[in-house]
Amino acid sequence: MKQKFYDMIESNPVIAAVKDMDGLEKCCQLEDIKVIFILFGDICNISEIVRKIKEKEKMAVVHVDLINGLSPKEIAVDFIKNNTAADGIITTKPGLIKRAKELGLFTVLRFFLIDSMALENIRNQQYGLRPDVTEVLPGLMPDVIKEVCRISKTPVIAGGLITEKKSVLAALAAGAVSVSSTNQKVWMM
Structure with a gap:
């Protein structure tokens, strides 16, 4: 799954992060977009959202923390694995990353960089957890992204506020392998 991600972002490092059906429809029509982060939905429609992405032969990564009706427990990852065709998950919760890896899903561990303690959390969690990629938000801090890339044991995605x-x-240039954005103009750059 990790190699599939790298193959898909090689020609276009922009990841479409979708927060509604309108955004989903638009990014599914863009040939250059290969990876889609799903930031919306609920337990009743997530399998349909993922199906639309998979029909376009794109990689579908579900932000499990944002899916209404799912608990913040490992069973949420089992639900995604058993009830959708998603390729992977995004979460801020290390326990969900661990479970997703056990189930063979692609994993994105998301960090909100608000202070030096958040940066230290990245350093500490890299050793035992080993997500497939680390996503840092906001993505507008090249110096901090460079530092995260230096200390991270996994590739880094920059997201948030990129317009x-x-x-x-x-x-x-700071070392991120990709950027994720909900801004539809960025998807077409």
Whole structure:
């Protein structure tokens, strides 16, 4: 699954992060978008959302923390694995990453970088957990992204507040392998 992700972002490092059906429909029509982060839905419609993405032969990664009706427990990952065709999950919870890895799902551990303690959490959690990639938000801090890339044992995605091409290029230049954005203009850069 990890190699599939790298193959898909090789030609376009922009990941479409969708927060509603309109965004989902638009990014599914964009040939250059290969990876989609799903940031909305509920237990009644998540399998249909994932199905639409998979029909377009794109990689579907579900942010399990944002799916209404799922608990913050490991069983939520089992639900995604057993009831959808999702390729992986995004979460801020280390226990969910561990369970997803056990089930063979692609894993994205998301961190909100608000202070030096958050940066230290990245350093500490890398050793035992080993998600497939680490996502840091906001993605507008090239110096901090460079430091995260230096200390991280996994590839880094920059996300959050990225709205301009110069921000995409700065994040990539700082060492991020990709950027995720809900901004539809970024999807077409």
